[in-house]
Amino acid sequence: MGGHDIGVVIERLDKLFHLEKASYAKFLACRGASAQQLLDLLQDLLDYDVDAATINRRRLFQALIRLSANSKLYPRCLTLTGLQQERLMAGGSFGDVYKGLLGDQSVAIKMMRVFEESDIDALLKEFGREALIWRQLSHPNLLPFFGLYYFQQRLCLVSPWMENGHMRAFLKKKVYDTDYLLSLILDVALGLEHLHDTGVVHSDLKGDNIFVTPSGRACIADFGLSSIITSVSSIQFTHSSKPTQGGTTRYQAPELLRGGHNDTLSDIYAFAGVAYEILTGTPPFPDLRTDGAVVTAVLRGDRPLQPDSCSGTPSLDGLWKLLQDCWEEQPARRPTAAQIVQRLMSPDIQATKMQSAPDWDESFTSRFRRYLASRRPLPSFSKFERIIFGDASNVDKSQRPASRPFLLPASDIKSAPSQKGN
Incomplete structure (x- = not known):
């Protein structure tokens, strides 16, 4: 299916969440395997939707963040492996920053700092929200997000190491x-x-x-x-x-x-x-x-x-x-x-864009790794309903139009260099 069909599914989900409060409450109450599946599917939709500016998409983005906070889970595509921690470089009120390696790429590891057991839930929510927002962004003038990593049960956010500093x-x-x-x-x-x-x-x-x-x-x-x-x-x-x-x-x-x-x-x-x-x-x-x-x-x-x-x-x-x-x-x-x-950029000021070579290995970014996943069907609207409501026979189909699974067009699947450390 193309972008138009993806937009239809997003629009239907937005209506389910935005206009039907009982349905949204059921969605936010999902836990465990159901919550994990919903988080993965929502991230898939957000990755495949090309229209980043729609209000419908933003509300699904918000639904993803809220379910993640409630369930204490994250889309599995965010998780990194093969990270090598080196040394502490800086500390702040909420976390410490370490320098490490991901393959041959130097990375910054922002690690959650926990003083009391009671801090864990609040900090997990804050770090999780930051990760999810950061994950959706991709632009040459935004620091890229490489992914999430767990070290000694502490959540870490990983990005390229910037030798020039702030x-x-x-x-x-x-x-x-x-x-x-x-x-x-x-x-x-x-x-x-x-x-x-x-x-x-x-x-x-x-x-x-x-x-x-x-x-x-x-x-x-x-x-x-x-x-x-x-x-x-x-x-x-x-x-x-x-x-x-x-x-x-x-x-x-x-x-x-x-x-x-x-x-x-x-x-x-x-x-x-x-x-x-x-x-x-x-x-x-x-x-x-x-x-x-x-x-x-x-x-x-x-x-x-x-x-x-x-x-x-x-x-x-x-x-x-x-x-x-x-x-x-x-x-x-x-x-x-x-x-x-x-x-x-007008004649009055004449600021110019800098032309430069890539500053980091794009194959390590969380968004790029998503494109390396095997081709698989993306979720239909009815699949979301089955996960949220359980038995599909209990869903009032007269109120929710049927839909069908859709695939990413082959032309959209990008080849990539082999990844080291992933």
Whole structure:
């Protein structure tokens, strides 16, 4: 079956989950083998659907996250084998980062840190949600997800190792010319555009969450606070069906400081802070020592001042006007990520895309490994019903149209180099 038929199955499932509350409750109550099968089938559908921007698809994406959180299971295609752990490189509030090897590819291993037995469930949900959101994303300016790994009963998220480190550390190494800095800013905008097109709100954009690849491209990382847009009004819901609130104070929009919740427009405000950091090498409001002072300044309408080093040329002045628009008090007056990309590449600013060789072995990515799986039928709508409701004879077929299994066209199955370490 083609993309149109896959879309029909997704639309029928969305109706079952979105409009029939009792059916959705039965779906979320599935456990064990039934939950595992549903998670695998939903991930198959999301992998085979080419229209990443549909609201129906986003709601199935959300259903996948919620069932995973409830069942404490994950689609089996996420699991890695053959990983070699080397040494601890950094630690944070939620996890430690180790450097390791997957075949001959250096990888970063973000390992769940557990202090109390009571922490395990909450951390599993947080790490699992991050893995599932990250798994659906694929773009040159987003750090790729290699997969999940278990070490001593601790869940780990695996991605390529970035020797250049995050943006803040990278900018301290030497002075870079304006054209390159503009290209880095464009990289971040392109990555953010893809996130928003896919229905993902990042919620914590900042220099520490943007890495620089070996070829010098910027790529967005750390989706631990990210959430899914599941309505056209840009209201997003997490695994608990409540909007998220989070981020880093110096990059937070005024509506967040007043108790609001992250959405695409608060991401745009944070993007301006990242661009400021790339231009200057420092986070926004470098003259203010405390977060409290930053909150006071932003709520009274202050924004970062334009440094002398960021003015004096048409490109820099055009960029500063764009940042001011991103920092608008009223969210609706801020540009979209797509509009930011257009303005960055316009004659006023003239940011250019960097052309570079691949920075990691694509055969290790979770999404790529999915294409190496043997050709098999994808689920029909009725198969989902049988798993959720049990005996198919109990399902009211007059309310649910019949459907048939479908296969990935042979032309869509890609050959790949042999994988080492998998």
